Amino acid sequence: MVIDFHTHIVSPKIKQNRDEYARRCRSFASIYSDPKAKLATAEEIIAAMDKDGVDVSVVLNYGWSTQSLCIEVNDYILEAAARYPRRLVGFCSVVPSEDESALKEVERCLKNGAKGIGELRLDDHLKKKHSTALLKPIIDMIIQNNLILLTHASEPVGHLYSGKGAATPELLYTLITAFPDLKLVCAHWGGGLPFYALMPEVKTVLKNVYFDTAASPFLYIPQVYGQVAQLVGDDKILFGSDYPLIPPRRFLKEIAGLDLPEKTKKKILAGNAKKLLGLPDR
Secondary structure: OOEEEEEEOOOHHHHHOHHHHHHHOHHHHHHHOOOOOOOOOHHHHHHHHHHHOOOEEEEEOOOOOOHHHHHHHHHHHHHHHHHOOOOEEEEEOOOOOOOOHHHHHHHHHHHOOOOEEEEEOOHHHHHOOOHHHHHHHHHHHHHHOOOEEEEOOOOOOOOOOOOOOOOOHHHHHHHHHHOOOOOEEEOHHHHHHHHHHHOHHHHHHOOOEEEEOOOHHHHOOOOHHHHHHHHHOHHHEEOOOOEOOOOHHHHHHHHHOOOOOHHHHHHHHHHHHHHHHOOOOO
């Protein structure tokens, strides 16, 4: 079994009118104003999954700048997950806010089958003073309903790229220590956060934190799998492709060639995700 924990879909309307949506959202524009940046619909991800041998995909929203854009894509994700209940698991997104709009949207998504919230871009929020207070109502609801939060993560060093952002290990650590009971998935290997697990106090607070492999070939050499497994445990790694940025088959080929125990590979490809999502045998 193969579970891709990090993919993105949008409606045909957004795909066909990307320039309009880029004008409405700076974050979206930073990546998708380039016509070469790939967007995919629900039907396209199902076709890609069938081609590459992926059984289940977690479909994520984007880090939109407005609640209305989050809601529009949330609707599409929830509808797609309902159409393909054995293939797609829906995660929804919100813009953290001082009013109750974000909280109401999380509640609505939960009632309509969402299994998590993400991919959130918390860079700006975590930089602000008392930022965790703004996030607390949302995260409390996530914890109380046994949901998962998936957040974007950024490397504090290395090359620049569109959408890199500034959700560095330092900022993520603030979130993790503020909400130790939160089931958190840090995308893109957590921007290198697992390497700080060499510090005993850091490893202790990562008990509920997982790391996905999204965009890994663009960021790290393949040895990252073994290094992270050694530092935080092979039960903390989730295969995620960041489709349609990269096709899943590129990861599957890379993981197959790793000098890792087969048991570890199975955990990365599906076992850890299945347990975290509470998926039944399929």
